[in-house]
Amino acid sequence: ALTLTWRILPEWSKQSALSKFLKNNNTHLSFTSLIKGSCDITITARGISRDEQKEADENGVEVLSHPIARDAFIFIVNAANPVKSLTTEQVKSVYMGEITSWAEVGGRDAAIRPYVRNANSGSQEMMETEFMDGQTMPDWTQLRLWTMIDPYTTLAEDVDGICYTPFYYYDSIVRSERVSPVALDGITPSKTTIGNGTYPYPWEVMVNVRADIRSEERR
Numbered sequence: 182a183l184t185l186t187w188r189i190l191p192e193w194s195k196q197s198a199l200s201k202f203l204k205n206n207n208t209h210l211s212f213t214s215l216i217k218g219s220c221d222i223t224i225t226a227r228g229i230s231r232d233e234q235k236e237a238d239e240n241g242v243e244v245l246s247h248p249i250a251r252d253a254f255i256f257i258v259n260a261a262n263p264v265k266s267l268t269t270e271q272v273k274s275v276y277m278g279e280i281t282s283w284a285e286v287g288g289r290d291a292a293i294r295p296y297v298r299n300a301n302s303g304s305q306e307m308m309e310t311e312f313m314d315g316q317t318m319p320d321w322t323q324l325r326l327w328t329m330i331d332p333y334t335t336l337a338e339d340v341d342g343i344c345y346t347p348f349y350y351y352d353s354i355v356r357s358e359r360v361s362p363v364a365l366d367g368i369t370p371s372k373t374t375i376g377n378g379t380y381p382y383p384w385e386v387m388v389n390v391r392a393d394i395r396s397e398e399r400r
Contacts, residue, residue, distance in 0.1 A: 209233065209301040215389060216242050223389045226252065226303040226347055231310075233301070243392035248385035253348040254307045255370040255382070256363040257332060259340040264288040266364035269381065273312070275343065278319045283341065296332060296344035297321045304329075304345050307384060312345075336360045347384060348375060 211223040212233040217240075228246045229237065237244050256272060258264065264286055267275075274280040276295050284290040297318070298305040309315065324342075326332055332344035337359035348370050351362060362370050365381055374380040 208303045212244070212389070215244060215391060216240055218391070221390065221394060224249070225387050225389060226349075226384070227306055228385075228387050229389070230301050230306045244389055245392050246387045246389045249388050250386035251375060252384040252386055253370050253375045253380050253382055254304070254312060254345060254384045255348045255351060256343055256345050256365070257336060257351060257360045258343050258363055259336050259338075260359050260361045261340050262288065262361070264363070265361060266367060266369075268366055269312075272343075272363075272365070273316075276308075276313065276318050276321075277316065291341045294324055294339060294342040295321060296324045296326050296335060296342055298332075298345070299325060299327050302329075303347065308345055312382060330355070333357050333360055 208225045208227060209230070211220070211225055212229055213236065214220045215223050216233065216237050229244050234244075256267070262283070264283060267286060271280060271286050275286075275293055276297075280286060281293055282288075282290060283293055297308070309318075326335060326344065329346070329350055332346050333355050336342045336344060337357065343363070348362075351357075351360075352372070364370075368374050368380050370380050375383060
């Protein structure tokens, strides 16, 4: 996920200061930077992960997080895949290895390839802790994708794959016509369904600081 980290300055009016101190990184490295004290504040696509919380505890650091925007956790498939809607239970069964063919969910007779993301990515943390409710999935190592763009480049070529991604990345950054979002429980992810709360898997964008930051640095 695109995340931002920066050093707090007394004045933010100079563009040169912004370009010098405003940085971007992936979600995991943003949290580790915050824990190590190399940045003062981060904006991330998720809250702190289990591994990051362990690191914070080991270093005696308390991370304070607050939601500032709403995104959503969505599933995407190749645009040529005829399956455009699944239930939550069907997707869970796919990732538990119980449903193995698209024919079982109204598609063509072909094996489903359920792609996963790397550990501590925002998408993988959301998948494991929220969507799968902590269930231990089979080892999908051979189908692991390592960057935010990988689900799009992979599914653009793989008509039988499925993966997950933040809605914002799909809608505002990639905008690929070669992949399509999957409706969950009959609700297609969109700005409207996410905004009005009808899409079932919202994803909050968080701002994070260390609890020990001095009050004068917050101003």
